[in-house]
Amino acid sequence: MTSSVEQLRNAYAIRGHSRASRTDIVNFRDRQLRRMVQHAYRNVPYYRALYDEHGVHPDAIRGAEDMPMLPAVTKTHFRGVPERERVASGLDPETLIPAASSGSSGRPFTIRRSWMEHNVLYLPRIRALRSYGVKRTDRSFNILNPKNVHARDNKMLGRSLVALGLLTKQKRMSIHLDAASIALEVRAYRPNMLSGYPNMLARVSEELAREPMAPPSIRVALTGAESLTPDLRRKIEARLGVPVRDQYGSNECNLMAWECSRGGSLHTSDDTVLVEVIAPDGTPVSPGHRGEVVITSLHSFAMPLIRFRLGDLAMQGAGLCGCGAPFGTIRSVQGRMLDMFPLPDGRVIHPYYLSESLIMDDPDWIENFQLTQERLGHITMRIIARAEPTSQRIERLRALGAELLGACVEFELMIVDSIPSETSGKYRPARSFVTSSYDDVTIQSVPSASTISSSETFFAAESQ
Ligand SMILES: [Zn+2]
Incomplete structure (x- = not known):
């Protein structure tokens, strides 16, 4: 020393x-x-x-x-x-x-x-x-x-x-x-x-x-x-x-x-x-x-x-x-590269608002995650789990996400085996397809069903 x-x-x-x-x-x-x-x-x-x-x-x-x-x-x-x-x-x-x-x-x-x-x-x-x-x-x-x-x-x-x-x-x-x-x-x-x-x-x-x-x-x-x-x-x-x-x-x-x-x-x-x-x-x-x-x-x-x-x-x-x-x-x-998410009720939230409440609350089972906003009223969270999550954990996370976003946004939770990186090789933890500051600096690559393993478990939030 x-x-x-x-x-x-x-x-x-x-x-x-x-x-x-x-x-x-x-x-x-x-x-x-x-x-x-x-x-x-x-x-x-x-x-x-x-x-x-x-x-x-x-x-x-x-x-x-x-x-x-x-x-x-x-x-x-x-x-x-x-x-x-x-x-x-x-x-x-x-x-x-x-x-x-x-x-x-x-x-x-x-x-x-x-x-x-x-x-x-x-x-x-x-x-x-x-x-x-x-x-x-x-x-x-x-x-x-x-x-x-x-x-x-x-x-x-x-x-x-x-x-x-x-x-x-x-x-x-x-x-x-x-x-x-x-x-x-x-x-x-x-x-x-x-x-x-x-x-x-x-x-x-x-x-x-x-x-x-x-x-x-x-x-x-x-x-x-x-x-x-x-x-x-x-x-x-x-x-x-x-x-x-x-x-x-x-x-x-x-x-x-x-x-x-x-x-x-x-x-x-x-x-x-x-x-x-x-x-x-x-x-x-x-x-x-x-x-x-x-x-x-x-x-x-x-x-x-x-x-x-x-x-x-x-x-x-x-x-x-x-x-x-x-x-x-x-x-x-x-x-x-963290996009902010504009919501239908006029709020514009930083992704940390979600990730910190959702991840930091109970981080041990989560290996990695990504938040994407596909439409104004739809946000998806993909999680790679370190260990098989219990249904209680998933339910709690889903409920918390829905509560943070409010009734105007559908919150979808997916447990996946992998999260695709951008073509540039850069992983984007929070990505909005509604409005992004970063789409012109990286080559766009939309996460699609084909890039995520078929063995994924799928948990969709019930519509609000
Ligand atoms: Zn200088």
């Missing part, structure tokens, strides 16, 4: 890296990688077994270019192993800070970090805000998923950071509220920076554009957590009259890349995470080519994440950004 002194030294170094040379950052990154791989092999049973099985010794890893020697791990593989074997020996998982892995695409599992590790991962967020000219005295307004705000994350920490002048004053609102109510709060709060899910920001900005805002006005809009399409960007920029800057983060590693302040490429946070864009054989793709994103957290020693497949696609960018920043780049990240 790294000592607290080392961690503080690292945190201090990261704070200064915006002005460091590329060589300094590469050296820092490679040193952390070597430490992490050695540590994982010596202290984490899961990695020791994995690397022994693949016949690779940590001494072979000197830096980022050696990482393809190590096997990439999937969420399914990772969570199939008991937690104690994934946590560094000698640590009690219960004493660590828990964070759910991204729950939008299947059963979540818990990532655990020490207090210090957890907080180091906030530094790239502060760095990104500074690059956009967001000052300590500015006010930010964040529209987010309340489930992503973890119990110990982080009212206390947030207050301390604001008090220390490291973080801006912020107000948070839930994506489960409607756009008009959120816009009212934004007007009252008068933030300098607005951030949220692209689909939601497009709706809120539409409300805000109806009449001028009282100064001080918003200077920049930040998007994250789902894919920002050129169309959504254009809408938000036109309605707010400010630039949109995209951020690429995950629950596993907090902020991993942030858009250049000049727009275009995303700077990768090379001193906190190694972001690899790889081909199916595990080797890096060349700049301009698309591949799968695999991450290695450089500071999470309590529960190491080494070459962890997030399920996102991205394009490899230039080795350095044209703006002169000392970070690598990636482009056009295709992260989560």
Whole structure:
């Protein structure tokens, strides 16, 4: 394990890296990688077994270019192993800070970090805000998923950071509220920076554009957590009259890349995470080519994440950004594509409204799921079960779904063996065929009976 002194030294170094040379950052990154791989092999049973099985010794890893020697791990593989074997020996998982892995695409599992590790991962967020000219005295307004705000994350920490002048004053609102109510709060709060899910920001900005805002006005809009399409960007920029800057983060590693302040490429946070864009054989793709994103957290020693497949696609960018920043780049990240669902009664709901109530309530038997809206008044949930669900469980889920959606929507539940991905290879956990922000960025492939195994059990809701 790294000592607290080392961690503080690292945190201090990261704070200064915006002005460091590329060589300094590469050296820092490679040193952390070597430490992490050695540590994982010596202290984490899961990695020791994995690397022994693949016949690779940590001494072979000197830096980022050696990482393809190590096997990439999937969420399914990772969570199939008991937690104690994934946590560094000698640590009690219960004493660590828990964070759910991204729950939008299947059963979540818990990532655990020490207090210090957890907080180091906030530094790239502060760095990104500074690059956009967001000052300590500015006010930010964040529209987010309340489930992503973890119990110990982080009212206390947030207050301390604001008090220390490291973080801006912020107000948070839930994506489960409607756009008009959120816009009212934004007007009252008068933030300098607005951030949220692209689909939601497009709706809120539409409300805000109806009449001028009282100064001080918003200077920049930040998007994250789902894919920002050129169309959504254009809408938000036109309605707010400010630039949109995209951020690429995950629950596993907090902020991993942030858009250049000049727009275009995303700077990768090379001193906190190694972001690899790889081909199916595990080797890096060349700049301009698309591949799968695999991450290695450089500071999470309590529960190491080494070459962890997030399920996102991205394009490899230039080795350095044209703006002169000392970070690598990636482009056009295709992260989560979550459509919002307009309902016949006028509500427009975020899919998390359904998935979190339905999945988080009783997650153990669900391996993966997909929500699709075929018509305004018809939503289907497909579930791949880990274990044969009891009829009680299914009935409860069906009733809960029907209750959340109301009498105007027919809710259909299907237990299936597989859920088809898009032709692009990207799985879309929430898809509306009524209105979608993402259909023009991926090749359309409508789930049809032929793509789902005939052995599926079928549970239709009775019509309301
Ligand atoms: Zn740049």
